[in-house]
Amino acid sequence: MTLLCSDCGAAASDDALFCAVCGGLLAFELGEPRIAGPALRSLLAARRLSNEHRDRSGVWRYRELLPALDPDRIVTLRENDVPLYGGCLGASYAGLDALSYLHLGMNPTGSFKDAGMTVALTHAAQNGARLAVCASTGNTAASMAAYAARAGVKAVVLVPSTGISESKVAQTLDYGATVLGIDGDFDAALATVRGLDPRRVAIVNSVNPYRIEGQKTAAFVLLEQRGWKVPDWFVLPGGNLGNTSAFGKGFREALALGLIDRLPRIAVIQAAGAAPFARLFAEGGEMIPVKAQTTATAIKIGAPASWKKALREVHSSDGTVIAVDDAAIADARAVIGRDGIGCEPASAASLAGVKALVAAGTVQPGDDVVLVLTGHVLKDTAYAASYHSSPARFANAIVHTRDQVDLLARIDELATARAGV
Numbered sequence: 001m002t003l004l005c006s007d008c009g010a011a012a013s014d015d016a017l018f019c020a021v022c023g024g025l026l027a028f029e030l031g032e033p034r035i036a037g038p039a040l041r042s043l044l045a046a047r048r049l050s051n052e053h054r055d056r057s058g059v060w061r062y063r064e065l066l067p068a069l070d071p072d073r074i075v076t077l078r079e080n081d082v083p084l085y086g087g088c089l090g091a092s093y094a095g096l097d098a099l100s101y102l103h104l105g106m107n108p109t110g111s112f113k114d115a116g117m118t119v120a121l122t123h124a125a126q127n128g129a130r131l132a133v134c135a136s137t138g139n140t141a142a143s144m145a146a147y148a149a150r151a152g153v154k155a156v157v158l159v160p161s162t163g164i165s166e167s168k169v170a171q172t173l174d175y176g177a178t179v180l181g182i183d184g185d186f187d188a189a190l191a192t193v194r195g196l197d198p199r200r201v202a203i204v205n206s207v208n209p210y211r212i213e214g215q216k217t218a219a220f221v222l223l224e225q226r227g228w229k230v231p232d233w234f235v236l237p238g239g240n241l242g243n244t245s246a247f248g249k250g251f252r253e254a255l256a257l258g259l260i261d262r263l264p265r266i267a268v269i270q271a272a273g274a275a276p277f278a279r280l281f282a283e284g285g286e287m288i289p290v291k292a293q294t295t296a297t298a299i300k301i302g303a304p305a306s307w308k309k310a311l312r313e314v315h316s317s318d319g320t321v322i323a324v325d326d327a328a329i330a331d332a333r334a335v336i337g338r339d340g341i342g343c344e345p346a347s348a349a350s351l352a353g354v355k356a357l358v359a360a361g362t363v364q365p366g367d368d369v370v371l372v373l374t375g376h377v378l379k380d381t382a383y384a385a386s387y388h389s390s391p392a393r394f395a396n397a398i399v400h401t402r403d404q405v406d407l408l409a410r411i412d413e414l415a416t417a418r419a420g421v
């Protein structure tokens with residue numbers, strides 16, 4: 001695999017984070033793989049029967065398709081071994097015959113970040129890094145902290161000092177990282193981190209190409225679970241847009257490797273108050289950063305770093321980008337909960353988005369649709385508590401009763417009523 005600039009194509013050195021010629025983001029090019037097609041499919045299927053960590057990990061199982069790292073010294077928590085769930089209520093809510101959720105919140109630290117972090121920290125540790133740093137709205141922080149702890153590398157995270165989930169900060173502290181709260185938003189934190197010297201500290205935001213290599217394997221995990229059957233639409237939330245770049249790359253590589261015969265169309269969903277990419281997609285031109293505002297705090301990002309890569313992926317898949325408002329995200333999140341699954345707010349942008357795309361006629365009711373859930377329901381319990389405590393929903397969430405008889409009557413009533421949303 002070779003490391004190139006994703007904008008101008010210039011060769012790059014392994015200790016750089018940006019192109020020395022044009023400042024663009026770097027990306028690995030797969031080149032001529034050692035194994036492809038049916039032989040690769042069989043190798044992957046055989047590994048699913050193994051008990052070795054590197055085979056059970058839904059990242060390292062695809063190690064032939066990753067940058068060359070010593071497979072005997074990987075930093076893994078058995079990440080990306082995640083389920084694909086059907087979602088009946090979600091489907092009828094969106095106006096679809098059926099849909100499924102790829103739940104990346106079922107990763108070791110509760111978000112999709114683990115798939116990238118296992119590769120980024122393996123690389124950092126094998127390069128002798130002593131300190132890993134990231135800017136974060138919470139999930140990158142928690143994931144980096146866990147993998148850095150496993151690797152014996154110190155971890156420092158920069159987060160906005162207000163407006164992110166406290167559970168994520170607590171989780172990050174639990175893993176032993178130093179948390180620096182900045183007087184600014186995610187974009188300001190990332191600008192600071194981008195100014196650090198990557199030869200002195202391992203910068204593990206998604207501008208790090210090793211992160212993208214790890215995250216692209218979620219595309220393989222999805223396709224493998226579907227017997228390599230390609231969905232019509234693949235829908236995910238977009239913030240800094242590293243994940244869109246990663247999935248797009250994964251699908252393209254699966255096609256080049258003969259594992260699939262076409263690409264799914266990628267739909268990226270942003271929160272309306274943090275939607276510079278949706279505007280750019282609709283109107284063209286360059287990225288114009290915004291001051292982000294949304295209650296889906298994980299995607300409260302106004303200047304997405306990976307927009308150029310992500311735009312190429314959306315276009316090459318004949319995909320789309322739209323924005324949905326916070327109320328739509330809140331309601332969609334509650335529906336996903338009632339499918340018995342649950343997720344954090346940002347993840348639910350995918351269901352709110354597909355509902356809007358069906359209403360607009362972009363997605364057809366009979367289309368084969370996969371939504372990505374990026375974070376676990378327990379990532380933001382304060383948000384859920386606040387949603388259920390609003391007066392209109394309180395009666396549904398908590399039964400007020402003065403005495404035992406009332407309570408039993410209410411339960412009896414519920415037992416005879418039809419189930420439903």
Ligand code: F0G
Binds near residue numbers: 136138140347374
């Ligand atoms: N969903 C969740 C739960 C996230 O935490 C993030 C990003 C996204 C979606 C968007 O992914 O940035 O690759 O487009 N969270 C980052 C963080 C920014 O710091 O945890 P993206």
